[in-house]
Amino acid sequence: MNNAKKELLKYIPKDSIKFKPEILNKFSQDRAIIEPYGKPIALVMPKSKEEIFPIIKIANKFKVPIVTRGAGTGLTGAANAINGCILLSLHRLNKILSIDISNRMIFVQPGVINSVIKKAVEKKRLFYPPDPASYDISSIGGNVATNAGGLCCVKYGVTRDYVVGLEVILGSGEIINTGRKTIKNTTGLDFTGLFIGSEGTLGIITEISLKLLPIPPNPATAIAYFDNLPSSGEAILEIFNKGFNPSLMEIIDQLSLLQVEKVYKMSLDTNASCVILMQTNGNNAFNDIKKMLDICKKYGAFNTKHVNSLIDGEKLFEIRRKVWPAFEKLGKSMLPEDVAVPRQHLAKLLKGIIDIGKKFNIEIPTMGHAGDGNLHPLFVFDKNNIQEVEKVRKAFVEIIKLSLKLGGTIAGEHGIGTLKKDFIKYELDDIYLRKMRQIKKVFDPNNILNPGKKF
Ligand SMILES: Cc1cc2nc3c(=O)[nH]c(=O)nc-3n(C[C@H](O)[C@H](O)[C@H](O)COP(=O)(O)OP(=O)(O)OC[C@H]3O[C@@H](n4cnc5c(N)ncnc54)[C@H](O)[C@@H]3O)c2cc1C
Secondary structure, eight states: OOHHHHHHHHHHHHEEEOOOOOHHHHHHHHHHHTTTOOOOOOOEEESSSSGHHHHHHHHHHHHHEEEESSSSOOOSSSSSTTTOOEEOOOTTTEEEEEEEETTTEEEEEEBBBBBHHHHHTTTTTEOOOOOOOOTTBBBHHHHHHTTTOOOTTTOOOOGGGGEEEEEEETTOOOOOSSSOOOSSOOOOOOOHHTTOOOSSEEEEEEEEEEEEOOOOOEEEEEEEEESSSSHHHHHHHHHHTTOOOOSSEEEEHHHHHHHHHHHHOOOOOOOEEEEEEEEETTTTTTHHHHHHHHHHTTTTTOEEEEEEEHHHHHHHHHHHHHHHHHHHTTSSEEEEOOOEEOOOHHHHHHHHHHHHHHTTTTOEEEEEEEGTTTTEEEEETTTOOHHHHHHHHHHHHHHHHHHHHHHHHHSSSSSOOOTGGGHHHHSSOHHHHHHHHHHHHHHTOOOBBTSSSSS
């Protein structure tokens, strides 16, 4: 048994540590199924932050990497095990610590599942907006560490917009608190922002304070089918140019519609090139949705419908929520891309993805957060077929390059992990990358935290 393992056994309670290869294997990979993963020396599942300090000490002493893990739903390999690492799964740190109704805040441990937070605050008539499609399975610690987005970001913003403070154990073994329990705070440099989206490379987040909003009023919801992609892009742009503020705006392409219809028989119009689903809330919700549909019709939407009840709206959005499960039914491997462009280039991005599919002779169904210019082309393939994986990787890179050409980003909301690490240099210049490495050294001097991920 190696020395680091021996020390772990000395300092970590028995029920918090596992060595069995079959258990370790279960925790060694996230959902980026084509990304490599290594063999950890141990899995530690602390019940309290106090159990984390000795792990950091041991990791520094023996220069062993620590890979922190939330729920393992990431899509970039960011939580994948590194050879010889300690896997640190925070799923047992899953308590809601308190809800402060007066200041509209909630204080939680990192292992709490996103939807558990949503439900807990709803009971107090409060609202935690960020809603990654994985909200039933992903942890809030993972959401913060990836700066997760979701469906309602178009109006309400991403995870970053709701984090008011963090407790973080650094790679150096020190613990810091960023932010305060007040609504405003201008003391000190903004370290909170640095840890959001840092993918476990700067510190281990052990407590999170989140801002809450009052529950929004009931929404109005609409659907518009288009027979060509550029027109849908024009309609979306005009909706924003005219000052409308949708609370949801999603796009689903024909390939996705076909698969959803095949599996769930929802009477969808599968002749359409794409469909836009949109929602508004607030005092003018019902008038606004009608006006937004008028814009869609002006750009050729041939089949439109709007509904005013929450339940009917949910039914329409079921189409979007069923895309992933519909493709899962094929029993193949799935990997979504995640690129974002300025809204005016959305249609070009959609068209370009179709062309890339043709070039590599693969179908790339695409859906995404149209209102954010953020698309998820979905690769459905056989991960054991080397040629297929090779094609997917090549098409993946072409989509990244297309996004950059259109003034976009290589990672809208899923992060970088290992999947996109090689491409970060196309988006960030040498100075930026150097400063990031310098900052990492400040918080994690021995480079023990998720080394080789993100940058
Ligand atoms: C079906 C499906 C739908 C999805 N939809 C969306 C979506 O709509 N929007 C979106 O943004 N993402 C989406 N995702 C991706 C994924 O759910 C998010 O990235 C999520 O935030 C990851 O959370 P997790 O708890 O699973 O983190 P993990 O995958 O366990 O970890 C992700 C990263 O965070 C780090 N980390 C985790 N916890 C901590 C901590 N406490 N301290 C420090 N670092 C930590 C890990 O080291 C790793 O780098 C989806 C995934 C799936 C499978």
